[in-house]
Amino acid sequence: MNIPTYIERPYYTKKITPFLGKQIIKVLTGQRRVGKSYILFQLMDSIMAKNSNANIIYINCELEQFFSIKNHDDLLLYVKQNIKLGRENYLFIDEIQEIESFELAIRSLFAENICDIICTGSNANMLSGELATYLSGRYIEFNIHSLSYKEFLQFHKLQKSPESAVKFLQYGGMPYLVQIGLTDQMPFEYLRNVYATILLRDVVSRENIRNVAFLENLIQYIAGNIGNLFSANNISRYLKSQRVSMSPQLVINYLKVLTNAFFIHKAVRTNIEGLKIFEIGEKYYFEDLGLRNALWGHSQKMDNNQLLENAVFLHLMQQDFKVFVGQLGTQEIDFVAEKNGVRVYVQVCLQLSNEKTINREFGNLLMIKDNFPKYVVSLNDTLIGNNYKGIIHLNLHDFLMLEL
Numbered sequence: 001m002n003i004p005t006y007i008e009r010p011y012y013t014k015k016i017t018p019f020l021g022k023q024i025i026k027v028l029t030g031q032r033r034v035g036k037s038y039i040l041f042q043l044m045d046s047i048m049a050k051n052s053n054a055n056i057i058y059i060n061c062e063l064e065q066f067f068s069i070k071n072h073d074d075l076l077l078y079v080k081q082n083i084k085l086g087r088e089n090y091l092f093i094d095e096i097q098e099i100e101s102f103e104l105a106i107r108s109l110f111a112e113n114i115c116d117i118i119c120t121g122s123n124a125n126m127l128s129g130e131l132a133t134y135l136s137g138r139y140i141e142f143n144i145h146s147l148s149y150k151e152f153l154q155f156h157k158l159q160k161s162p163e164s165a166v167k168f169l170q171y172g173g174m175p176y177l178v179q180i181g182l183t184d185q186m187p188f189e190y191l192r193n194v195y196a197t198i199l200l201r202d203v204v205s206r207e208n209i210r211n212v213a214f215l216e217n218l219i220q221y222i223a224g225n226i227g228n229l230f231s232a233n234n235i236s237r238y239l240k241s242q243r244v245s246m247s248p249q250l251v252i253n254y255l256k257v258l259t260n261a262f263f264i265h266k267a268v269r270t271n272i273e274g275l276k277i278f279e280i281g282e283k284y285y286f287e288d289l290g291l292r293n294a295l296w297g298h299s300q301k302m303d304n305n306q307l308l309e310n311a312v313f314l315h316l317m318q319q320d321f322k323v324f325v326g327q328l329g330t331q332e333i334d335f336v337a338e339k340n341g342v343r344v345y346v347q348v349c350l351q352l353s354n355e356k357t358i359n360r361e362f363g364n365l366l367m368i369k370d371n372f373p374k375y376v377v378s379l380n381d382t383l384i385g386n387n388y389k390g391i392i393h394l395n396l397h398d399f400l401m402l403e404l
Helices: 010-019 036-050 072-082 102-112 125-135 149-156 162-171 186-205 212-223 232-241 248-260 289-296 300-318 355-366
Strands: 025-029 055-060 089-094 116-121 139-143 264-271 276-286 322-328 331-339 342-348 374-378 391-395
Touching (some): 036 055, 125 139, 276 300, 300 322, 331 355
Parallel strands (some): 374 391
Antiparallel strands (some): 322 331
């Protein structure tokens, strides 16, 4: 096969490559159009560079030439026909959830150990349901996200600067935008098409959503309330005030299908002192800022605070942190991020414009008595130094370059 040209994303390939050739299924998950296919291409090149005699079997369920592979029997037949005995065989399947009962074929191929299996999917149900049932303990998941700020600069050949950070907040990190450019309305036209694809293929069709208008009303509500605590009852009451009747249970169900498609992500509230999870009240953030802006519109004066918070959340999550909203007594900590026993605390504000704001943002973090790193992130401030009583203040474009 002819592998298309690509810009490398080594953050992901370095994590996945050590597992190539190992008897474990590699599953790349993430929202549609975040670049999973191109990471597969990079892995193929890595394999061929080490062994030019390797046999690559590639199935892309979005391409017409593979539409005949409808179920697990078709998949098994195709793979068996393309296996080359006496050679290393690698099976790559893109958007595997489109194949009915794919997990039965994968289980059989895994048991026979005739090829290394790497696949991608755009729905979390694939792991919580289909794969988990048949292949528990036999696969490893890699979460693929839209471009980080560092990747965004690389793809668009931009220098790190406050202006570049604002571009990132505006256009987001969908990789294909490098083909379109970051000018005028063309990026948003593309992003609206991506949104329609996600909505129709990964949400409405897969989850059998009956009332698409209700779902779109909910998405609009989320887009306008980034960083606000959610409750299904409150959302239901708000929508009712807009003459949209949606029960709290339906709100919960629709939020779940949107998170399953990796379109939004949930941050639950936790008590910092004991990491007890609160059952009520969580926040939702978009996987891609550009997609959110394509739906909601982008007004810098009104939106930057929300986009800033969303960007910080994504930066933490892209580095494999589990991200919570912190609660300490009556005070809220914007983000508590945990990974491998290490915590990072982050407060986010648009501007440290006065002493009251400074005292609030730094004061909340000063109440935390452990020695884990603590940050205050603002959009583009010069009011204070980089360190205040052990708390580090960074502007967004600096924070988004950090490897935490």
